[in-house]
Amino acid sequence: MKSLSPLIVYKTAPAAMGYRALSEICGTRILNGNITLGDNLDQGIQKMGEAQPRIGFIGAGRMATALAAGLTTAKITAASEIIASDVLAEGRQRFSDTTGAAVTESNADVFAAAEIVFVAVKPQSLPSLLNEIQPYIKPQHLLISIAAGVAMETFLEVLGTDARLVRVMPNTPCLVGASASAFSLGGAATTEDGALVHRLLSAVGVAVEVPESLLDAVTGLSGSGPAYGYLMIEALSDGGVRMGLPRDIATTLAAQTLLGAAKMVLETGQHPGALKDAVTSPGGTTIAGLHALENGGFRGTVINAVEAATRRSQELGK
Numbered sequence: 001m002k003s004l005s006p007l008i009v010y011k012t013a014p015a016a017m018g019y020r021a022l023s024e025i026c027g028t029r030i031l032n033g034n035i036t037l038g039d040n041l042d043q044g045i046q047k048m049g050e051a052q053p054r055i056g057f058i059g060a061g062r063m064a065t066a067l068a069a070g071l072t073t074a075k076i077t078a079a080s081e082i083i084a085s086d087v088l089a090e091g092r093q094r095f096s097d098t099t100g101a102a103v104t105e106s107n108a109d110v111f112a113a114a115e116i117v118f119v120a121v122k123p124q125s126l127p128s129l130l131n132e133i134q135p136y137i138k139p140q141h142l143l144i145s146i147a148a149g150v151a152m153e154t155f156l157e158v159l160g161t162d163a164r165l166v167r168v169m170p171n172t173p174c175l176v177g178a179s180a181s182a183f184s185l186g187g188a189a190t191t192e193d194g195a196l197v198h199r200l201l202s203a204v205g206v207a208v209e210v211p212e213s214l215l216d217a218v219t220g221l222s223g224s225g226p227a228y229g230y231l232m233i234e235a236l237s238d239g240g241v242r243m244g245l246p247r248d249i250a251t252t253l254a255a256q257t258l259l260g261a262a263k264m265v266l267e268t269g270q271h272p273g274a275l276k277d278a279v280t281s282p283g284g285t286t287i288a289g290l291h292a293l294e295n296g297g298f299r300g301t302v303i304n305a306v307e308a309a310t311r312r313s314q315e316l317g318k
């Protein structure tokens with residue numbers, strides 16, 4: 001085992017990887033919240049709090065709650081290492097009930113306690129928020145914006161170009177470890193910051209790095225996309241009910257069918273069109289259903305939906 005000073009342990013342990021990363025790096029063990037140092041370490045970090053960068057959320061709404069709950073379920077961090085602020089008591093209550101993490105009314109508290117800070121307020125709340133938090137941001141902070149549409153330039157104009165900033169477009173299935181996220185680095189964000197964000201997002205689903213110019217399209221597709229999926233599931237279920245199936249059975253079959261189709265695309269690597277053809281017998285049932293969908297403009301409607309949501313994301317940033 002290497003002999004490392006606490007400072008190097010602190011800098012080397014990927015922020016937010018928590019107990020697990022510290023253990024891997026320096027052979028520490030955690031007992032009752034205290035670190036037992038590896039045999040060959042020179043000296044010690046006595047308490048976890050001295051070594052562990054924490055994760056903060058400004059805005060404890062639906063997306064922040066889903067992310068925090070997903071991260072703790074994935075054991076990438078502990079609830080005790082998360083703090084969130086919200087102006088609304090209701091938001092704070094829901095966040096703490098769902099995640100078990102600390103909450104506060106004060107955005108300053110979050111910057112004092114956490115080094116990785118997700119900005120998770122609505123785009124419309126951002127202009128005043130940025131002015132408020134500007135004095136709290138120090139070099140140790142990595143800022144992660146999940147706001148739809150808002151370019152990193154808007155942040156950096158207020159915060160200065162030396163702020164370490166990453167823009168992420170996640171989606172709510174991170175709650176169940178099945179999100180699709182994309183991110184871009186900005187400001188003074190380093191490759192290590194990018195690797196850290198990739199690890200965090202990968203713990204709750206799939207994550208890809210894209211140029212910032214593509215993030216509005218990502219928002220129109222996967223950011224908003226879960227809602228399109230729910231609509232499809234609900235519609236399939238309605239179809240089943242119309243044809244006589246009980247509602248609970250229809251919804252289970254509809255959701256599992258979309259899950260199965262998605263897994264087939266991701267796990268076989270086959271083109272969706274080829275997989276569709278494998279379901280479609282000549283003169284059979286599937287082509288009758290597909291014909292009805294095509295007559296209703298299904299593909300064009302879905303393409304229009306992604307386009308409309310992308311355009312709205314672009315507007316929100318203006």
Ligand SMILES: NC(=O)C1=CN([C@@H]2O[C@H](COP(=O)(O)OP(=O)(O)OC[C@H]3O[C@@H](n4cnc5c(N)ncnc54)[C@H](O)[C@@H]3O)[C@@H](O)[C@H]2O)C=CC1
Pocket residue numbers: 058059060061062063064085086087088091107120121122123125129146147148169170171172223224
């Ligand atoms: N909901 C979703 O599926 C997704 C949302 N996003 C983005 O995440 C962000 C948050 O969205 P949601 O969680 O859906 O909204 P939300 O409305 O559920 O949460 C936002 C929270 O921010 C709080 N807030 C407002 N001003 C504040 C301030 N000055 N200081 C502290 N807290 C403040 C609000 O009280 C609210 O609880 C948005 O920018 C949205 O574009 C991104 C991807 C998906």
Ligand SMILES: O=C(O)[C@@H]1CCC=N1
Pocket residue numbers: 148219223224
């Ligand atoms: O509807 C919205 O504006 C947010 C951004 C992506 C998903 N929900």
